[in-house]
Amino acid sequence: MRLRPPRPEDFRSPAHTPAVAARIGLWLGVAFTVCFLTGLLSHAAQHPPGWFTWPTRPVSLYRITQGAHVISGVAAIPLLLAKLWSVYPRLFIRPPSRPPGRAVAHGAERLSILVLLCAAFFELASGLFNAVQSYPWRFFFVETHYAAGWIAAGALAVHIGVKLPRIGGGLGERPDPRRRAFLRIAWLSTGAAVLATAGGTVPWLSRVSVLAWRSPGGPQGLPVNRTAAAAGIQVPANWRLAITWPGGTAELTLDELATLRQRTATLPIACVEGWSATATWTGVPVPDLLAAVGAPTRRAIRVSSLEQSGLYATSLLPPAHTADPLTLLALRVNGEVLSADHGFPCRIIAPSRPGVLQTKWVTRLEVLA
Ligand SMILES: Nc1nc2c(c(=O)[nH]1)N[C@H]1C(S)=C(S)[C@@H](COP(=O)(O)O)O[C@H]1N2
Ligand SMILES: [Mo]
Secondary structure (H helix, E strand, O other): OOOOOOOHHHOOOHHHOHHHHHHHHHHHHHHHHHHHHHHHHHHHHHOOOOOOOOOOOOOOHHHHHHHHHHHHHHHHHHHHHHHHHHHHHHHHOOOOOOOHHHHHHHHHHHHHHHHHHHHHHHHHHHHHHHHOOOOOOOOOHHHHHHHHHHHHHHHHHHHHHHHHHHHHHHHHOOOOHHHHHHHHHHHHHHHHHHHHHHOOOOHHHOOOOOOOOOOOOOHHHOOOOOOOOOOOOOOOOOOOEEEEEOOEEEEEOHHHHHHOOOEEEEEEEEOOOOOEEEEEEEEEEHHHHHHHHOOOOOOOEEEEEOOOOOOOOEEEEOHHHHOOOOOEEEEEEOOEEOOHHHOOOOEEEOOOOEHHHOOOOEEEEEEOO
16 A cells, blocks of 8 residues: 555545535634624724724623623634534645646645634633633734734635635525534534633523623622732822812812712623623713712813722723713612722723723823823
8 A cells, every 4th residue: 555645635535525514614703703893893982093982882892702702702713613523624735736727826825825824723721711711822812812913804805705615606506414413513612712701791691601600699799819918019008099180189088979860880890801791880970970079070080099000000091981960989889898808999981981981090081181
């Protein structure tokens, strides 16, 4: 027997057919598209360009888009592995030697797949690590994950464009019981991956989601991402809330804040990592607070915390959120005074706002010009 490199025809399993590749590819394409679009939204909500206003309603909007982002990313992992399994024998296709034009086209098509694979693996792996709050790298997650998302989307568009005839052919093939077993395993693993994690944001799944990175519990019924100790928070005995605006300043003690008219609202806290939870918050609506001290309303506000450093020590409250009566400077959660880990003495809770911007341990509100 003469040894030779394998050829695609040597792989006879029904898993390696265009029909399987096209069916899994279709769902992978759906997962990637949802993930990409919700990723764009999440980025715009956190770093809004000048022309963009992230709406404050419905109050769960960010919870839903970010939940969909993380769930579609989780679903894409088993789908991508199944897709690779279905097509890997094609790695052994030898490039055509003639005419040279076809060899170049073949090479370019392979290169686009390589780019797509690298970007897709990078996105899924870095997203997963971020969700479990592990950062075994030196780059800044947000920017790199965002840039690689565009690369993956571009390479995917090229890939789909090139493969359109094959996709059509694969989807058109008649059902074959032999390939059904493989597809069934792919769908089941995808479903299992989603069920095991989605409970972090879908309350009625919380009991089956054994791998969810944040369980619904925690002090005062809410998970904590960064504790007061981790953030190095010590609330000074003479703590005051400072409010500044062009042409004026005011200071309020916690007692003074507590004597202002309070509002209670049920609002979710929705982390970019995909977990979210609803709580009942009580505090002073930010528009009322500004009016009470005579500061201009309906302008952007820079919120600063007692945290000395850290990426989320400050945040920007855009005008739409400043003007919303559901945007609270919260003093209480679920009927109790905020615990240290949830932001005592006060924190921002605004409707449809990324969790990273719900600044805890607030000490200063700066109304911007
Ligand atoms: N000052 C400050 N506020 C912060 C953070 C932080 O690191 N520092 N973390 C944010 C993140 S990432 C989230 S998801 C929410 C979590 O709020 P919780 O711990 O009360 O659930 O707080 C936000 N507020
Ligand atoms: Mo977060």
